[in-house]
Amino acid sequence: MEDLTTEQKIAAAARKIFTQKGYAATKTRDIAEEAGINLALVNYYFGSKENLFKQVLKEKFEALFGLMMPVLSDRDISLDEKIRLLVKNYTKLLIENEELPIFVLNELRNNENIFNPILQQARTISQPTIDEQLQHNGFAISTPDFIMNIVSLTIFPFIAKPLFITSGMVKEEDFLQFIENREKLIPEWIFAILKQSQQ
CATH class of the missing domain: 1.10.357 (Tetracycline Repressor; domain 2)
Structure with a gap:
């Protein structure tokens, strides 16, 4: 099985943490720790917690509907x-x-x-x-x-x-x-x- 890219690791971590805690209670640091990467990389790949959340939310909504x-x-x-x-x-x-x-x-x-x-x-x-x-x-x-x-x-x-x-x-x-x-x-x-x- 292929190793996940940094971007994929961040997205997977975000899915897990946002699902567990919701948007408001999630900190970017939580996502970085879950992904096992430096906090700065979350911002580098996604710009902000909000952008990352919108991507996760869109994926989940599309899966459901x-x-x-x-x-x-x-x-x-x-x-x-x-x-x-x-x-x-x-x-x-x-x-x-x-x-x-x-x-x-x-x-x-x-x-x-x-x-x-x-x-x-x-x-x-x-x-x-x-x-x-x-x-x-x-x-x-x-x-x-x-x-x-x-x-x-x-x-x-x-x-x-x-x-x-x-x-x-x-x-x-x-x-x-x-x-x-x-x-x-x-x-x-x-x-x-x-x-x-x-x-």
Whole structure:
């Protein structure tokens, strides 16, 4: 395996520290120590903590929402396949990055306009296809509701994991199985909602 460049080491350290502490509590020195490099190199490669944070945030946001656009905008993928693919892809991503939704939501609250270009592009490209497919199948549900149902049913358990574990509703050791069961059930729940809306 190739050694990471200094820039890659800094970016990897920043991902870890920003995710653990958030932007405000992170010091550039923390990132430098995590990367095992001189503090001056962080500024040399990225200019500022803010620039580095924007890069990390953009990567994380694209990981979370970037999965949707190619699937939603593809007219050759049926609604049925879209639902199954999105649930499967998001479940896999979130199992590997459980902290991702909380990180993105926390930082989105601090700078709500940071993702506007990505979201506007996604809506412009994807919405006409979903509108057309929903209408073609006679489903009287809006595209925002369709997408919100998939995203919320898939992502919310990861956001609420501490609540479920603390309350004893789900044991820590059973959480993965809980998520894998939901991965099978969520498409069926979405189909049931769509059928109820059928005109």
